[in-house]
Amino acid sequence: xxxxxxxxxxxxxxxxxxxxxxxxxxxxxxxxxxxxxxxxxxxxxxxxxxxxxxxxxxxxxxxxxxxxxxxxxxxxxxxxxxxxxxxxxxxxxxxxxxxxxxxxxxxxxxxxxxxxxxxxxxxxxxxxxxxxxxxxxxxxxxxxxxxxxxxxxxxxxxxxxxxxxxxxxxxxxxxxxxxxxxxxxxxxxxxxxxxxxxxxxxxxxxxxxxxxxxxxxxxxxxxxxxxxxxxxxxxxxxxxxxxxxxxxxxxxxxxxxxxxxxxxxxxxxxxxxxxxxxxxxxxxxxxxxxxxxxxxxxxxxxxxxxxxxxxxxxxxxxxxxxxxxxxxxxxxxxxxxxxxxxxxxxxxxxxxxxxxxxxxxxxxxxxxxxxxxxxxxxxxxxxxxxxxxxxxxxxxxxxxxxxxxxxxxxxxxxxxxxxxxxxxxxxxxx
Numbered sequence: 001x002x003x004x005x006x007x008x009x010x011x012x013x014x015x016x017x018x019x020x021x022x023x024x025x026x027x028x029x030x031x032x033x034x035x036x037x038x039x040x041x042x043x044x045x046x047x048x049x050x051x052x053x054x055x056x057x058x059x060x061x062x063x064x065x066x067x068x069x070x071x072x073x074x075x076x077x078x079x080x081x082x083x084x085x086x087x088x089x090x091x092x093x094x095x096x097x098x099x100x101x102x103x104x105x106x107x108x109x110x111x112x113x114x115x116x117x118x119x120x121x122x123x124x125x126x127x128x129x130x131x132x133x134x135x136x137x138x139x140x141x142x143x144x145x146x147x148x149x150x151x152x153x154x155x156x157x158x159x160x161x162x163x164x165x166x167x168x169x170x171x172x173x174x175x176x177x178x179x180x181x182x183x184x185x186x187x188x189x190x191x192x193x194x195x196x197x198x199x200x201x202x203x204x205x206x207x208x209x210x211x212x213x214x215x216x217x218x219x220x221x222x223x224x225x226x227x228x229x230x231x232x233x234x235x236x237x238x239x240x241x242x243x244x245x246x247x248x249x250x251x252x253x254x255x256x257x258x259x260x261x262x263x264x265x266x267x268x269x270x271x272x273x274x275x276x277x278x279x280x281x282x283x284x285x286x287x288x289x290x291x292x293x294x295x296x297x298x299x300x301x302x303x304x305x306x307x308x309x310x311x312x313x314x315x316x317x318x319x320x321x322x323x324x325x326x327x328x329x330x331x332x333x334x335x336x337x338x339x340x341x342x343x344x345x346x347x348x349x350x351x352x353x354x355x356x357x358x359x360x361x362x363x364x365x366x367x368x369x370x371x372x373x374x375x376x377x378x379x380x381x382x383x384x385x386x387x388x389x390x391x392x393x394x395x396x397x398x399x400x401x402x403x404x405x406x407x408x409x410x411x412x413x414x415x416x417x418x419x420x421x422x423x424x425x426x427x428x429x430x
Contacts (some may be wrong), residue, residue, distance in 0.1 A: 005025045007031060007032075008021070011088055011090055012334065015410070017045075036088075038090060064088035065089050070192050089101055108339070117350075121232070127330060129201060132211040139174070174222060195334050214430045216276060216282045216331060229324070230322045240321060242322065245318075262303075263293055267375055271384065273325070274328060278422050279331060280381070281422075294359055294368065303325070307320075344391070347390060
């Protein structure tokens with residue numbers, strides 16, 4: 001760090017927004033060791049910046065304790081100085097874990113999966129977003145790819161420079177839509193990168209004089225922006241655990257049970273993975289988002305999709321094999337998304353759930369007519385969360401109560417708006 005640089009110590013809240021505090025470079029070494037102050041009620045800040053009614057009130061104190069392994073350096077550009085950004089755990093003042101910290105929740109879920117099964121998680125979060133003010137271009141076209149330069153090339157270079165390991169940068173289907181994917185990484189690292197990538201995209205776009213949004217929908221009739229979460233499992237020695245060449249669709253027994261747990265608790269999970277009122281305008285059939293609670297091979301209407309593998313160029317299917325959870329978006333906290341998917345998968349492995357049907361790629365819409373539906377709106381998802389005693393049992397009561405209060409406050413804030421206005425409001429925030 002240079003002497004004129006600041007260090008921003010950050011966490012991600014229940015609205016999926018990065019919040020934190022900055023310190024001058026001279027204090028960075030001390031802060032990396034001792035943290036900075038934080039407040040429990042900050043967890044109750046809504047997407048719109050208000051504080052929802054909460055159990056913490058004006059009392060209590062916390063620390064943001066940085067994890068130096070997450071530190072990235074954003075270089076200077078033009079009149080904008082360089083800045084360092086580091087992710088932090090929310091802890092008690094003495095440094096012990098705080099029961100409501102989303103990052104701690106993810107870490108403990110991964111630890112419990114490892115302790116119970118010996119399995120490790122590899123994950124990747126794929127983000128879609130819109131760039132404002134571009135000339136009209138065709139979906140997936142080279143013209144769209146070039147229309148956003150030099151922002152696009154600088155973004156890929158920045159992600160590589162900061163260690164986020166970009167995998168694909170592509171023009172997407174929706175108007176002015178792009179997608180950035182990162183290489184698979186160990187579970188917590190992948191969730192950390194999902195927190196960081198949105199801020200790097202927004203910050204670089206601003207410095208290019210552009211505006212971007214990760215909102216689930218910018219217009220009710222438009223294409224949606226999702227966050228697709230890819231998950232695979234490995235044993236401690238790195239042996240892939242999801243793949244079994246002799247099993248139906250190549251999904252191993254432990255993989256089927258992992259999937260069964262996610263499907264069994266899906267409706268409650270959506271209160272965290274798709275936690276905005278506009279999320280449910282996107283999660284409808286024929287949008288290639290998620291049309292129902294089912295597991296299928298290579299089907300983009302499935303809540304859980306078995307992704308394709310290939311032997312081209314010596315590819316090993318067992319190391320490519322993964323499950324894609326398709327009902328998440330950027331209004332969610334990535335740490336909570338990962339932690340809850342892992343908890344649900346672990347419940348499937350250790351519990352007694354019926355084997356899920358694995359629908360083939362050739363399945364018809366008529367054949368899927370009986371699969372369970374997703375919640376129709378945020379209110380229904382929150383009701384499903386309250387009713388699922390298994391999922392609520394994974395969460396500290398204060399974390400659960402605060403999440404419910406924040407989401408209710410966000411719903412109430414746009415309740416009098418029509419769908420077009422709701423989409424516009426969230427597009428501005430995200």
